[in-house]
Amino acid sequence: MAKAREAWDRIADVIVVGSGGAALSAALLAADGGADVLVLEKADQIGGTTAVSGGVVWVPCNAHMAGIGVADSREDALAYIRALSKGSEPDASLLEVFVDSAPEMIAHLEKATPLRMVPTRGFSDYYSPYDVPGAKPEGRSLEPVPFPVGAELPGWRDRLAGRITMPTLGAYTTLEEDLSGHPPDPAEIARRQSLDIRPRGAALIGALMKGLLERGVDTWTGAPARELVIRDGAVIGVRCERGSEPLRIGARRGVVLACGGFEWDRDLVRAHIGYDLYPVSPPNNVGDGLRLAMQAGAQLANMGSYWGTGAMIDPTLLRDGVPYPQFDAARGAPGTLIVNRYGHRFVNEAVPYNDFPRTFGTFDPLRVAFANPSPAWQIFDHRLKESMPILSMQPGAPAPAWVPQAPGIRELATRIGIDPDALEDSVRRFNEHAARGEDPDFRRHEIGLQRAVAPRPVDAPPFYALPIYPGTLGTNGGPRIDADARVTRPGGGVVPGLYAAGNSAANAFGWAYPSGGGTLANAMTFGYRAGRHAAAQPDREL
Ligand SMILES: Cc1cc2nc3c(=O)[nH]c(=O)nc-3n(C[C@H](O)[C@H](O)[C@H](O)COP(=O)(O)OP(=O)(O)OC[C@H]3O[C@@H](n4cnc5c(N)ncnc54)[C@H](O)[C@@H]3O)c2cc1C
Known part of the structure; x- marks a missing residue:
């Protein structure tokens, strides 16, 4: 008996759910493969977390490295990643797929769109101070050349998301400019602002979007995917909304889930991670991709993992009238230390941001509780406060009322509800060692993000404290994928017609974040492979 044909409101060859780095890479490759592509974005703006990110993409063996005289090899890259993922990766073969495909992915996007990447000079692999083979001093972390959104996408200026978190990094400067200590002069910043020339993740999204528009790819905003349409086990379409209208969209060749992680769904975070996380991503990533894949x-795979960071909350930085989590500030800086609720140090404060929040998940069987319940407290002195901006608090300005301060460590402990004896002991011990530039307890003089920075005593009153929480850039557990980002089934085989990439999929690196740009490189590489593979599938009768 012939199957009844479905009633569709629209049919595309490939439907891409989401509009971050994974999604736009998939959409571009699918379009270049000759597919009629429809992008569905839930938010009113394109770009997701990617658009507000640093836009750094970590690509071992990329073509730009030769230009700055850094040699790389497949072997070095694999040795480095494997030393960090330590077998936590869901499928060991995907590490090789990543290393082989990432340079091809970035070269293709640079050729096919106005995206231009440059190595962030002096930006080493994060684990360079560790005993990890294959690390490089610079060259693998690429960042986008600022993209003139005002000139190239005038009709899209308000529909592309821009930078929000990380107030300590400029919204109109590149990472290299910020790190160099020689930011562009105010006239150049004003020029970029008036012409709407965007750096970082906004440049990445702007350039990819330009490529999609040149190919006539249809992109809907305010269009959340709600359900997959499944026939005989194969995914053949998506139920979505546009405005408030429910629509059924058919997909002749495939559906790519690239709609972020589940970090903003507290129940999913508690179920899989086990403790609350404070996301620094935009609030739309609530696990829709995970639910659709489960459907x-x-x-x-990788469900207990996430891209980590320390998070802080500044009550003066609001989104929709409510304070929202920010990247931590000054963590690991010389005149600082971090203690848990019991007043004890528990971590090398300067470790890479991915690793720091995982220490909040340590269980203490003697307390029958987490050893380091959130929040912990970052303690610092006046010398540090005067040396750098910390969230919205500026050097030279009085500390705002929301930053607890006191003339002595014991008084500070009382103000923040910590045992004064314990905090005093911790600071005294830290200071004794820091006076010699050492940290025998947590090796801060040897290990830190990219380089070790010798600690110095916290001894210049008044003293300050800021709560610090386990934060995330996004979760990275989800459907386990194969080399072409096809979603796999338990027991073997794939779900026909379904792909996943970026934070909607299980991270190919397992728990690891190899270096700055590791999350976007992973998202864009598997998005690239998903789009290319989906476009090459034969049309199915819908
Ligand atoms: C401030 C900041 C800086 C960062 N800097 C870097 C960096 O420099 N380099 C790096 O590698 N990583 C960085 N990260 C992390 C990185 O941005 C993310 O891991 C990455 O952007 C995830 O990409 P994605 O495509 O998987 O998801 P996203 O970019 O989050 O895109 C997912 C999209 O799906 C949409 N969506 C959700 N549900 C639905 C639905 N049902 N239907 C339709 N659409 C839906 C969302 O609205 C969103 O637009 C940073 C993160 C932050 C917060």
Whole structure:
């Protein structure tokens, strides 16, 4: 008996759900493969977390490295990643797929769109101070050349998301400019602002979007995917909304889930991570991709993992009238230390941001509780406060009322509800060692993000304290994918017609974040492979 044909409101060859780095890479490759592509974005703006990010993409063996005289090899890259992922990766073969495909991905996007990447000079692999083979002093972390959104996408200026968190990094400067200590002069910043020339993640999204528009790809905003349409186990379409209108969209060749992680769904975070996280991403990533993949019977992997960071809350930085989590500030800086609720140090404060919040998940069987319940407290002195901006607090300005301060460590402990004896002991011990530039307890003089910075005593009153929480850039557990980002089933095989990439998929690196740009490189590489593979599939009768 012939199957009844479905009633569709629209049919595309490939439907891409989401509009971050994974999604736009998939959409571009699918369009270049000859597919009619429809992008569905839930938010009113394009770009997701990617658009507000640093836009750094970590690509071992990329073509730009030769230009700055850094040699790289497949072997070095694999040795480096494997030393960090330590077997936590869901599928060891995907590490090789990543290393082989990432340079091809970035070269293709640079050729096919106005995206231009440059190595962030002096930006080493994060684990350079560790005993990890294959690290490089610079060259793998690429950042976008600022993109003139005002000139190139005038009709899209308000529909592309821009920078929000990380107030300590400029919204109109590149990472290299910020790190160099020689930011562009105010006239140049004003020029970029008036012409709407955007750096970082906004440049990445702007350039990819320009490529999609040149190819006539249809992009809907305010169009959340709600359900997959599944026939005989194969994904053949998506139920979505546009405005408030429910629509059924058919997909002749495939559906790519690239709609972020589940960091903004507290129940999912508690179920899989086990403790609350404070996301620094925009609030739309609530696990829709995970639920859709589960609906199709996906095999899940890496569910307890996330891209980590310390998070802080500044009550003066508001989104929709409410304070929202920010990247931590000054963590690991010389005149600082971090203690838990019991007043004890528990971590090398300067470790890479991915690793720091995982220490909040340590269980203490003697307390029958987490050893380091959130929040912990970052303690610092006046010399540090005067040396750098910390969230919205500026050097030279009085500390605002929301930053607890006191003339002595014991008084500070009382103000923040910590045992004064314990905090005093911790600071005294830290200071004794820091006076010699050492940290025998947590090796801060040897290990830190990219380089070790010798600690110095916290001894210049008044003293300050800021709560610090386990934060995330996005979760990275989800459907386990194969080399072409096809969603796999438990027991073997794939879900026909379904792909996943970026934070909607299980991270190919397992728990690891190899270096600055590791999350976007992973998202864009598997998005690239998903789009290319989906476009090459034969049309299915819908
Ligand atoms: C401030 C900041 C700086 C960062 N800097 C870097 C960096 O420099 N380099 C790096 O590698 N990583 C960085 N990260 C992390 C990185 O931005 C993310 O890991 C990455 O952008 C994830 O990309 P994605 O495509 O998977 O998801 P996203 O970019 O989050 O895109 C997902 C999209 O899906 C949409 N969506 C959700 N549900 C639905 C639905 N049901 N239907 C349709 N659409 C839906 C969302 O609205 C969103 O637009 C940073 C993160 C932050 C917060």
